Amino acid sequence: MGQKVLMKGNEAIAEAAIKNGCLHFFGYPITPQTEISEYMAKRMPKVGGLCLQAESEVAAINMVMGAAASGTRVMTSSSSPGISLKSEGISYIVGCDLPCVIVNVQRGGPGLGGIQPSQADYYQATKANGHGDLHLFVVAPASVQEMASLTGLAFDVADKYRTPAMILADGALGQMMEPVDFAVEEKTDLPEKTWAANGHGGKRNKNIINSLFMDPNDLENSIKARFARYAEIEANETRWEELMVDDADIVIVAYGITSRICKTAINAARAKGIKVGLIRPITLWPFPKAPLAKAAETAKHFLVCELNMGQMVDDVKVAIDCARPVSFYGRTGGVMPSAEEVLAEIEKIAGGLAK
Amino acid sequence: MIVFDKPKALSNVPLHYCPGCTHGIVHRLVAEALDALDITDRTVGVAPVGCSVFAYNYFECDMIQAAHGRAPAVATGVKRTHPDTIVFTYQGDGDLAAIGTAETVHSATRGENITIIFINNAIYGMTGGQMAPTTLPGQVTTTSPYGRDPKIQGNPVRVCEMLSTLDGVAYAERVSVDSPKNINNAKKAIKKAFQNQIDGKGFSIVEVLSTCPTNWGMSPADSLEWLRQNMMPHYPLGVYKDIDAKKEEN
Amino acid sequence: MTTKILLAGFGGQGILFAGKQLAKTAMYSDLQVSWLPSYGPEMRGGAANCSVIISEEEIGSPIVTAPDVLIALNLPSFDKFEPAIVPGGLLIADSTLIAKESTRTDIRICRIPATGLASENGLDGFANVIILGQLLKQTGIFEYQKFLDLMIGGIPAAKAALIEKNKRALEIGYNYEA
Numbered sequence: 001m002g003q004k005v006l007m008k009g010n011e012a013i014a015e016a017a018i019k020n021g022c023l024h025f026f027g028y029p030i031t032p033q034t035e036i037s038e039y040m041a042k043r044m045p046k047v048g049g050l051c052l053q054a055e056s057e058v059a060a061i062n063m064v065m066g067a068a069a070s071g072t073r074v075m076t077s078s079s080s081p082g083i084s085l086k087s088e089g090i091s092y093i094v095g096c097d098l099p100c101v102i103v104n105v106q107r108g109g110p111g112l113g114g115i116q117p118s119q120a121d122y123y124q125a126t127k128a129n130g131h132g133d134l135h136l137f138v139v140a141p142a143s144v145q146e147m148a149s150l151t152g153l154a155f156d157v158a159d160k161y162r163t164p165a166m167i168l169a170d171g172a173l174g175q176m177m178e179p180v181d182f183a184v185e186e187k188t189d190l191p192e193k194t195w196a197a198n199g200h201g202g203k204r205n206k207n208i209i210n211s212l213f214m215d216p217n218d219l220e221n222s223i224k225a226r227f228a229r230y231a232e233i234e235a236n237e238t239r240w241e242e243l244m245v246d247d248a249d250i251v252i253v254a255y256g257i258t259s260r261i262c263k264t265a266i267n268a269a270r271a272k273g274i275k276v277g278l279i280r281p282i283t284l285w286p287f288p289k290a291p292l293a294k295a296a297e298t299a300k301h302f303l304v305c306e307l308n309m310g311q312m313v314d315d316v317k318v319a320i321d322c323a324r325p326v327s328f329y330g331r332t333g334g335v336m337p338s339a340e341e342v343l344a345e346i347e348k349i350a351g352g353l354a355k
Numbered sequence: 356m357i358v359f360d361k362p363k364a365l366s367n368v369p370l371h372y373c374p375g376c377t378h379g380i381v382h383r384l385v386a387e388a389l390d391a392l393d394i395t396d397r398t399v400g401v402a403p404v405g406c407s408v409f410a411y412n413y414f415e416c417d418m419i420q421a422a423h424g425r426a427p428a429v430a431t432g433v434k435r436t437h438p439d440t441i442v443f444t445y446q447g448d449g450d451l452a453a454i455g456t457a458e459t460v461h462s463a464t465r466g467e468n469i470t471i472i473f474i475n476n477a478i479y480g481m482t483g484g485q486m487a488p489t490t491l492p493g494q495v496t497t498t499s500p501y502g503r504d505p506k507i508q509g510n511p512v513r514v515c516e517m518l519s520t521l522d523g524v525a526y527a528e529r530v531s532v533d534s535p536k537n538i539n540n541a542k543k544a545i546k547k548a549f550q551n552q553i554d555g556k557g558f559s560i561v562e563v564l565s566t567c568p569t570n571w572g573m574s575p576a577d578s579l580e581w582l583r584q585n586m587m588p589h590y591p592l593g594v595y596k597d598i599d600a601k602k603e604e605n
Numbered sequence: 606m607t608t609k610i611l612l613a614g615f616g617g618q619g620i621l622f623a624g625k626q627l628a629k630t631a632m633y634s635d636l637q638v639s640w641l642p643s644y645g646p647e648m649r650g651g652a653a654n655c656s657v658i659i660s661e662e663e664i665g666s667p668i669v670t671a672p673d674v675l676i677a678l679n680l681p682s683f684d685k686f687e688p689a690i691v692p693g694g695l696l697i698a699d700s701t702l703i704a705k706e707s708t709r710t711d712i713r714i715c716r717i718p719a720t721g722l723a724s725e726n727g728l729d730g731f732a733n734v735i736i737l738g739q740l741l742k743q744t745g746i747f748e749y750q751k752f753l754d755l756m757i758g759g760i761p762a763a764k765a766a767l768i769e770k771n772k773r774a775l776e777i778g779y780n781y782e783a
Binding site: 059070197200208 | 396397398399401408409411412414415416417418419420421422425428429430431432433434435436437439440441457458460461
């Protein structure tokens with residue numbers, strides 16, 4: 001274990017990216033993720049890298065596309081409204097099978113919304129991050145430590161499977177400070193980027209980075225090939241955390257900052273003798289269906305908690321094949337629930353189960 | 356002995372362009388510049404959305420196909436992470452001067468060391484003859500069926516004039532491919548725009564006045580005459596900016 | 606053992622800085638710690654507060670709604686958070702800025718004229734550090750010297766005057782008999 005440093009979540013993402021060999025960053029300022037750009041602007045020149053402030057989110061994601069297309073480890077970051085602007089570029093990046101990391105430090109929406117923490121981009125991140133048949137590898141850190149370690153994972157999965165990866169955080173994680181250890185494992189199994197467009201040097205055939213297929217059969221085949229890789233990602237890269245699920249009557253499903261609030265509520269509920277546990281998806285796509293299905297064999301009730309109006313509920317229902325009731329508790333618009341509010345919801349459900 | 360041969364940098368595949376379209380000429384000029392400067396093996400081209408969307412099939416260098424209007428941003432990403440490559444975009448008027456205006460202006464003002472080949476044919480060709488940002492006042496298109504009225508559809512944009520005001524621009528020239536003499540000038544301009552990049556001088560753009568016989572509804576020969584009669588007065592040929600101009604005069 | 610500290614006042618009073626010093630010392634004491642600011646569009650002058658949780662165990666929610674310790678540096682913060690202090694908890698209020706007194710009998714109350722002490726001693730802008738000194742005394746949460754060393758450790762030697770001011774402010778705060 002390395003030396004711990006006290007850092008904001010946003011800064012931890014930036015430093016982790018650099019430590020994982022990402023020396024190029026293209027971004028545009030937006031609250032509450034601006035610290036990422038600022039950190040990059042300060043650090044990149046000192047490590048021989050580049051931080052370029054683009055004229056727009058649209059330009060930034062396309063600079064990322066150019067950098068990724070030429071074989072560079074590259075990242076961009078934004079917050080919710082900016083991610084909407086990036087979604088065109090994200091779709092092209094998927095269509096071209098390019099690896100890169102996109103950070104969304106979510107704020108409240110829709111529209112300009114607010115600047116307080118939110119998880120209201122769950123649908124966007126997991127279902128519709130651009131047009132077309134596509135997925136992103138989506139991780140949801142729940143601590144400043146995970147802001148760093150999952151950044152490393154996002155880069156590695158992106159490179160391994162030639163897919164963009166998204167770090168779906170929120171304003172609270174971005175702004176809060178916790179001790180973080182930047183230990184990076186040496187990666188040796190990542191494939192060489194022989195497909196990159198960076199000048200063939202007369203040594204190979206030309207590379208074409210392209211998402212256009214005029215023959216629908218060709219397009220279908222390219223999508224099926226990509227979905228075969230998605231299946232590998234599902235098999236190999238799905239991650240979650242379980243807490244006291246084995247004997248739980250009630251299983252809370254929560255990710256990111258909300259899972260932290262739920263842990264406090266769960267400890268308080270356990271102290272009152274209520275058997276409640278937590279399944280925390282660490283990857284939102286792929287979604288950890290297996291542990292949920294297993295928990296449904298013994299648990300009586302599932303409670304989804306999010307900072308939105310219940311966007312993950314359907315995924316949980318599908319994962320457990322609607323075998324148990326699934327209810328929702330959350331706050332939205334930038335409001336964070338207290339652990340006491342979640343505890344009250346747990347007690348309400350426990351009361352219902354006892355009847 | 357003079358041998359007329361296909362440039363090495365031009366791929367050995369049939370182009371998809373319509374009869375009489377000038378894209379083929381400009382492709383050839385780009386390929387000739389890559390050959391002359393011997394840079395194909397370290398060049399990355401960025402294709403647009405529009406008629407030249409398939410440009411990635413036509414050049415023997417590495418190619419990237421960009422989203423509509425975003426080619427200069429993609430080119431920025433390549434050039435900034437691989438400064439030793441030679442990066443060019445090949446864009447039409449809708450791509451460069453409408454949907455991609457911000458990317459064009461800001462890559463220019465940042466002084467990105469890239470080369471842009473800009474085809475101005477005053478119309479959207481790929482989608483079948485709609486109004487372009489460069490469509491002339493009075494010009495009939497499918498989306499300006501009564502002729503472009505500046506009071507309704509606004510005025511056309513003069514790209515070289517606009518970009519020449521920006522500090523980051525090293526070179527901006529408007530050429531035409533309507534005659535052997537003008538093609539020769541265009542060839543020199545395109546080569547210079549690549550040479551500038553090799554020399555690290557910064558943003559270079561060559562705007563090429565081009566024809567679209569299919570969507571203009573004219574024969575190729577009439578199109579060339581229409582270009583001379585209508586486009587050239589509105590879009591005068593010439594060098595709008597050249598940071599070397601003074602040196603050359605001496 | 607978990608200590609939940611809420612620091613609240615105006616932006617510009619060094620609330621976030623003070624919280625960060627607590628968090629840093631906790632980290633170097635091998636404790637778990639979280640530091641969560643409430644952030645707004647304004648950089649100065651608006652309401653500012655910061656939750657610091659120090660624990661021997663993994664920290665769940667980083668939000669402090671019921672503080673063990675409330676540091677109140679202005680009246681709105683006092684009004685808003687004083688009722689939320691847990692029974693048996695501690696209130697440290699800057700009595701220069703908060704004339705109102707707590708009527709609670711189930712908490713420890715410590716009133717220190719931090720802003721006044723700062724100006725009397727030529728330490729304008731260091732009321733936050735004075736408060737930290739009093740916090741160390743009231744809670745014994747960290748060893749005085751360790752806290753001081755970590756606080757001034759990050760200041761470059763060229764800014765010796767700044768180091769000296771921090772030292773004096775912490776000392777004045779610690780020695781004040783509330």
